[in-house]
Amino acid sequence: xxxxxxxxxxxxxxxxxxxxxxxxxxxxxxxxxxxxxxxxxxxxxxxxxxxxxxxxxxxxxxxxxxxxxxxxxxxxxxxxxxxxxxxxxxxxxxxxxxxxxxxxxxxxxxxxxxxxxxxxxxxxxxxxxxxxxxxxxxxxxxxxxxxxxxxxxxxxxxxxxxxxxxxxxxxxxxxxxxxxxxxxxxxxxxxxxxxxxxxxxxxxxxxxxxxxxxxxxxxxxxxxxxxxxxxxxxxxxxxxxxxxxxxxxxxxxxxxxxxxxxxxxxxxxxxxxxxxxxxxxxxxxxxxxxxxxxxxxxxxxxxxxxxxxxxxxxxxxxxxxxxxxxxxxxxxxxxxxxxxxxxxxxxxxxxxxxxxxxxxxxxxxxxxxxxxxxxxxxxxxxxxxxxxxxxxxxxxxxxxxxxxxxxxxxxxxxxxxxxxxxxxxxxxxxxxxxxxxxxxxxxxxxxxxxxxxxxxxxxxxxxxxxxxxxxxxxxxxxxxxxxxxxxxxxxxxxxxxxxxxxxxxxxxxxxxxxxxxxxxxxxxxxxxxxxxxxxxxxxxxxxxxxxxxxxxxxxxxxxxxxxxxxxxxxxxxxxxxxxxxxxxxxxxxxxxxxxxxxxxxxxxxxxxxxxxxxxxxxxxxxxxxxxxxxxxxxxxxxxxxxxxxxxxxxxxxxxxxxxxxxxxxxxxxxxxxxxxxx
Numbered sequence: 001x002x003x004x005x006x007x008x009x010x011x012x013x014x015x016x017x018x019x020x021x022x023x024x025x026x027x028x029x030x031x032x033x034x035x036x037x038x039x040x041x042x043x044x045x046x047x048x049x050x051x052x053x054x055x056x057x058x059x060x061x062x063x064x065x066x067x068x069x070x071x072x073x074x075x076x077x078x079x080x081x082x083x084x085x086x087x088x089x090x091x092x093x094x095x096x097x098x099x100x101x102x103x104x105x106x107x108x109x110x111x112x113x114x115x116x117x118x119x120x121x122x123x124x125x126x127x128x129x130x131x132x133x134x135x136x137x138x139x140x141x142x143x144x145x146x147x148x149x150x151x152x153x154x155x156x157x158x159x160x161x162x163x164x165x166x167x168x169x170x171x172x173x174x175x176x177x178x179x180x181x182x183x184x185x186x187x188x189x190x191x192x193x194x195x196x197x198x199x200x201x202x203x204x205x206x207x208x209x210x211x212x213x214x215x216x217x218x219x220x221x222x223x224x225x226x227x228x229x230x231x232x233x234x235x236x237x238x239x240x241x242x243x244x245x246x247x248x249x250x251x252x253x254x255x256x257x258x259x260x261x262x263x264x265x266x267x268x269x270x271x272x273x274x275x276x277x278x279x280x281x282x283x284x285x286x287x288x289x290x291x292x293x294x295x296x297x298x299x300x301x302x303x304x305x306x307x308x309x310x311x312x313x314x315x316x317x318x319x320x321x322x323x324x325x326x327x328x329x330x331x332x333x334x335x336x337x338x339x340x341x342x343x344x345x346x347x348x349x350x351x352x353x354x355x356x357x358x359x360x361x362x363x364x365x366x367x368x369x370x371x372x373x374x375x376x377x378x379x380x381x382x383x384x385x386x387x388x389x390x391x392x393x394x395x396x397x398x399x400x401x402x403x404x405x406x407x408x409x410x411x412x413x414x415x416x417x418x419x420x421x422x423x424x425x426x427x428x429x430x431x432x433x434x435x436x437x438x439x440x441x442x443x444x445x446x447x448x449x450x451x452x453x454x455x456x457x458x459x460x461x462x463x464x465x466x467x468x469x470x471x472x473x474x475x476x477x478x479x480x481x482x483x484x485x486x487x488x489x490x491x492x493x494x495x496x497x498x499x500x501x502x503x504x505x506x507x508x509x510x511x512x513x514x515x516x517x518x519x520x521x522x523x524x525x526x527x528x529x530x531x532x533x534x535x536x537x538x539x540x541x542x543x544x545x546x547x548x549x550x551x552x553x554x555x556x557x558x559x560x561x562x563x564x565x566x567x568x569x570x571x572x573x574x575x576x577x578x579x580x581x582x583x584x585x586x587x588x589x590x591x592x593x594x595x596x597x598x599x600x601x602x603x604x605x606x607x608x609x610x611x612x613x614x615x616x617x618x619x620x621x622x623x624x625x626x627x628x629x630x631x632x633x634x635x636x637x638x639x640x641x642x643x644x645x646x647x648x649x650x651x652x653x654x655x656x657x658x659x660x661x662x663x664x665x666x667x668x669x670x671x672x673x674x675x676x677x678x
Contacts, residue, residue, distance in 0.1 A: 009316055009319040009320050010115075010116075010320050012316055013115075013116055013119040013120070013123075013316045013317070013320050014104070014108070014115030014116050014118060014119030014320070015115070018101075018104055018119055018122070019101060021119075021123065021312075021316070022097060022100055022101065022122070022123060022126055023097070024309075024312070025123060025126065025127060025309050025312070025313070025399070025403070026093065026096070026097060026126055026127060028305045028308060028309045028403055029127045029305070029309070029402070029403045029406045029407065030093055030134075030406060030410070032301075032305075032407070033407070033410040033411065033414050034086075034089055034090075034093075034410075035086065036414045036417065036418070037085065037089050037135045037137075037410065037413055037414060037417055038085050038413075038416075038417030038420060038421070039085060039088075039137070039138065039417075039420075039458075039563070040135065040136045040139075040413065040416060040417075040449040040450065040454070041136055041139060041449055041450065041451075041454045042136070042138070042139035042454065043088075043136055043137060043138040043139050043454075044450075044453075044454045044455075044457035044458045044461065045061060045139075045453055045454065045457045045499060046058060046061065046074060046078075046138045046139065047083050047138065047457065047461055047563065048457040048458070048460045048461045048464065048469065049061040049457075049469055049500065050074075050075060050078045050083070051083055051461060051464070051466065051560065052460055052461065052464040052466055052467070052468065052469050053468050053469035053470075055072075055075040057468065057469045057500070058071045058072075058074060058075045058078070059071050059072060059075070060469070060470070060500040061499060061500050062074075063245050063246050063500070064246055064249075064499045064500045065249060065499070066238075066242050066243070066246065066248050066249050066250060067186070067187060067242075068242070068245065069185045069186055070142050070185075070186045070187055073142065073186060074138070074141075074142060077091070077141075082562055083560060083562050083563050084562040084563065085137075085562075085563065088137040088138050088141065089135070089137045091137070091141055092134070092137040092138075092140065092141040092144055093134075095141065095144040095145040095147065095148050096126055096127075096134075096144055096147075097126060098148040099125065099126070099144065099147040099148040099151055099371075100122045100123065100125050100126030101122070102148055102151040102152050102155055103118075103121065103122040103125050103151055103371060103374075104118055104119060104121075104122035105155055106151055106154055106155040106158065106200075107121065107122070107333070107375070109155065109158050109159065109162070110158060110200070110203055110204065110207075110332075111329040111332070111333060113329060114329050114330065114333065116317070116320045117330070117333070117378060117379070117382055120313070120317065120378060120395055121374050121375055121378045121379075123313065123399070124374045124378065124395075124398055124399065124402065125370065125371055125374045127399070127402040127403060127406060128282075128370045128373075128374060128402060129282060129283075129286035129401060129402040129405035129406065130277075130281070130282045130285060130286050130363060130366060130370075130405070131363055131364060131366070131367055131370070132361075132363055132409055133361060133363075133364060134406065134409070134410075135409075135410055135413035136413075136449070140364070142186055142187055143187060143189055143364070143367055145186075146183045146186055146187060146189065146190055147190075147367075147370075147371065149179050149182060149183040150183050150190050150193060150194075151371070152179055153176050153179035153180045153183065153197075154176075154196070154197055154200055156172050156173075156175050156176035156179065157172075157173070157176040157197060157200065157201065157227075158200055158201075158204055159172050160172035160173045160176060161201065161204045161205065161208065161223070162204060162208065173226075176227075177226055177227070177230065180194065180197075180227055180230050180231075181230050181233075181234070184230065184231065184234040185234060185237070188238055188250070188347055189347055189367060189368050190347075190368055191231070191234070191235070191238075191346075191347060192343045192344070192346035192347055192368070193340060193343045193344055193368050193371075193372075194227065194231055195339070195343050196336065196339055196340045196343055196372075197224065197227055198220055198221070198224045198227075199335070199336055199339050200336070201220040201223050201224055202216060202217060202220040203332055203336070205219050205220055205223075239252070250351050251351065252350045252351060253351060253352050254266065254267055254270070254349055254350055254351070254352045255267075256352075257352070267349055270345075270348075270349045270352075270354065271342075271345060271349065273354050273355065273356070274345040274348070274349065274355050274366070274369070275345075277355045277356065277366060278341060278345075278355075278366065278369060278373050279373075279377070281355075281356075282366075282373065283398070283401055286401050286402070286404070286405035287401050287404060287405065298407070298408065298411045299408065301407065302403070302404045302405075302407035302408045302411075303400075303404055305403055305404075305407060306399070306400040306401065306402075306403035306404035306407070307400055309399050309400065309403045310396040310397065310399045310400035310403070311396070313395065313396050313399045314392055314393065314395070314396035317392040317395060317396070318388075318389070318392055330379055330382055330383055331379075331383070333375055333379040334375075334376060334379035334380055334383065336372075336375055337372050337373070337374070337375030337376025337377070337378075337379050337380075338372070338376050339372070340369070340371055340372025340375060340376075341369045341372030341373050341375075341376050342369075342372070343368075343369075343372070344366070344367075344368035344369025344370070344371070344372050344373075345366075345368075345369055347365065347368060348362075348365030348366070348368075353365050377398075378395070381394055381395070412448065412449075413449060415448075416447045416448045416449045416450070417447075419446070419447035419448075419516075419517075420446055420447045420450065420458070421564070421565070421568055422516050422522075422568070422573075423446045423447065423515055423516060423522060424458070424462060424559070424564055424568075425564070425567075425568035425574075426516055426521055426522035426573050426574075426577050427462070427513070427522050428462065428559055428564075429573075429574060429577035429578055429581065430522055430524055430577040430578075430580055430581055431511075431524070431551050431552075431581075432551075432552060432553065432554065432555040432557060432581070433463060433551075433552035433555035433557040434463045434474060434511070434550060434551065434552060435509070435549075435550050435551075435552060436473040436474070437471075437473060437474075437503075437504070437505040437506065437509055438473075438474055438505065438509055438510070438511055438550040439474075439475055439477055439494040439503070439505045439507075439509065439510045439511070440459060440474065440475070440476050440477065440510075440511050440513060441477045441479060441484060441510050441511065441512050441513070441542055441545075442455075442476060442477070442478055442479070442512075442513050442514070442515055443478075443479060443480070443513075443514045443515060443535070443536040443538070443539050444478060444480055444515055444517075444536070445478055445480075445515075446458065446476075446515060451478070451481075452478070452481070452498065453498045453499055453501065455476040455478070456472070456474070456475045456476040456498070456501065456503075457501075458476075459474045459475070459476045460472060460473065460474050461560065461563065462559055462564070463557070465557075469500065469501060470500065470501065470502050471502055471503065471504060472501040472502055472503040473503075474503070475494070475496055475501075475503035475505070477494070477496075479536075479538050479539065479542065480538070484542075485541055485542070485545075487507050488507050488508075488510060488542070488545040489507065489508065489544075489545055490507055491507075492507055493505060493506060493507060494506070494507050494509075494510065507545075508545075508547060509547055509550055510545055510546070510547055510550070511524070511546070511547060511548070511550045511551065512524075512525040512539070512542045512543060512545065512546045513525060514535060514536070514539060516573065518534075519606045519607055520534055520606055520607040520609075520610065521572070521573035521576045521577065521606060521607070521610060522573065522577060524546075524548065524551070524580065525539065525542070525543055525546055526543070526546055526548065527543065527546075527652065528612055528645075528648060528649050528652055529543055529609075529645075530543055530648055531644040531645045531647070531648045532609055532645050533638075533641040533642065533644075533645065534607055534609060534641075548584065551584070553581065553584055553585050554585070571603060572598060572603040572604065572605060572606055572610075573606070575594045575595065575597065575598035575603060576605070576610045576613070578594050579591040579594045579595060579613040579614055579617070580612070580613040582594065582613070582617070583613040583616055583617050583620075586620075588617040588618075588620045588621040589617075589621060591613055591614060591617035592614065592617055592618060592621060592623065592626070595614045605634065605637075608634040608635060608637045608638055608641075608642045608645075609634075609642060609645055611630050611631070611633075611634040612649060614630060615627050615630050615631055615634075615649065615653075616649070616652075616653060618630065619653045619657050619663075619666070620656075620657060622660075622662065624662045624663065624665070624666035625666075627653075627666060627670075628666050628669050628670055628673070631646055631649075631650070631670050631673065631674075632670075632673045634646070635673070635674065643674050646670070646674055647671075647674055650667060650670050650671070650674075653667075654667055
């Protein structure tokens with residue numbers, strides 16, 4: 001291999017071309033599914049708070065969440081990025097990219113002779129696995145941005161100590177103080193990681209001055225005093241001032257539930273849990289061997305791209321020039337990694353949470369230790385495994401697992417967004433607009449990675465008119481979470497207070513819906529569904545409380561295009577929703593036209609009961625032959641399930657359509673058809 005080629009390989013892994021390698025590996029990891037990701041969980045809370053209530057709405061969310069400064073910063077990013085999905089997904093990934101580059105710059109400044117090892121640490125840090133919620137972009141962008149700011153602040157401190165120019169030293173220290181204050185003010189995730197700065201200062205002074213351990217330690221403590229004062233200020237701000245604004249949602253409670261020796265043993269147990277997840281769980285849970293299915297196309301793609309990225313990294317590691325690995329530099333990196341890892345554990349331990357990936361989004365508490373885990377693990381492998389090829393195989397395997405995990409993980413979010421979009425557009429086609437103070441009562445959450453306040457925030461963003469968030473004009477009630485029958489039909493209000501939202505509605509102003517799933521479209525439930533066999537069991541009791549007058553049938557209200565897009569695929573459900581709406585508008589000919597258009601496009605019902613609006617429209621339009629024919633065709637799909645449903649539907653038609661000879665003949669024909677199906 002020529003010297004020029006060697007230089008290129010070295011520059012790619014640990015030099016000026018490293019950003020290109022990082023971009024390539026991150027592109028393999030994230031780019032393919034990125035355009036198909038959306039918003040989830042608290043993303044919707046932030047969007048609705050800002051878009052409907054402005055900066056004040058987002059600040060109210062921040063105060064409720066014990067993070068007002070973070071909300072203020074997020075509002076500034078909203079002002080620049082808007083509410084589009086792709087900009088927020090990209091900015092969140094950008095912070096991972098920036099943090100990885102800063103990691104490389106920081107460690108290379110301290111240990112310039114170990115650039116190949118540092119390059120791999122930084123690469124791994126950029127795609128680190130385990131954390132399942134990278135696609136929840138708005139809710140987690142601040143945490144990932146802070147990682148960049150934390151490492152940047154560390155880097156500025158190191159450069160300030162290394163420079164000989166007084167003006168540069170003054171400037172760099174000043175910037176390091178400001179960045180420290182900024183990142184500590186945002187979220188409490190990195191409060192304890194700030195302690196790693198003291199160790200970095202010690203290493204720089206030890207190399208620079210070559211003095212004794214204790215003399216160097218004293219100097220390091222003195223230099224650290226301004227940072228300690230900033231940290232004390234933030235601790236008072238976070239744990240004294242913030243709780244005075246609202247109840248602290250993350251109090252330090254690791255000791256409150258225990259007495260005696262258990263006060264010590266419980267935190268020790270948590271440390272062991274964090275250690276286990278850090279050293280072993282990160283890799284085991286990321287690949288989930290017990291759930292691996294290589295017949296799945298997405299799994300094949302994930303492994304293929306993981307192997308591709310791993311192959312590139314392995315080739316680079318084999319070809320780069322490297323010095324001795326068994327020296328003081330690697331040992332110092334090991335110490336730094338261990339310290340940063342343990343310091344990263346402390347915020348989660350302080351609020352008494354386990355970092356398990358199987359918990360309720362608790363894997364996020366391991367995020368502050370990711371940098372330390374990467375530094376510690378790679379340093380340890382470098383020291384323990386003497387054979388370079390074996391070591392490189394292990395490193396490449398880590399990259400393979402990381403890429404595989406991120407692709408598999410994004411796949412789940414991709415389909416959650418697909419189901420969300422299906423819900424959003426089918427609901428909008430069927431319900432052009434909603435009267436304010438409407439309680440939407442549904443048979444379940446809209447999609448995975450949603451629920452509760454997230455569904456309600458999405459509903460608010462769909463139909464809100466930017467008139468504020470409190471009082472909240474709409475709320476999404478999931479009957480799987482509670483029983484609302486004791487309130488409906490009474491003079492008691494439908495009331496809920498969640499986060500910064502407060503919804504108060506007349507219990508008679510409720511809209512009962514069924515979400516699209518299991519081959520059916522979005523449904524606005526009515527009396528025809530009393531014998532509908534495809535409803536969830538708990539829905540039937542709510543039908544009598546349906547108030548379809550809450551729907552504004554004619555409205556020019558549009559969904560915000562940046563979030564929801566300009567339109568969605570016009571499949572069968574489009575024609576069903578539009579046909580159901582046309583019937584409610586008494587536009588029977590339009591409903592029949594829509595059905596004809598669907599047939600011309602070879603679209604057919606996904607569920608037999610979805611012929612309802614077209615059968616009813618045909619009956620009201622006097623097209624009795626069509627009504628009878630469509631009833632027979634629909635019922636023949638599952639006569640054992642739907643006969644009672646169509647009997648009820650025709651009883652309603654008999655009640656509501658004026659009498660005529662044609663009507664009598666049609667009803668007699670339908671009854672004969674349905675009787676034969678029993």
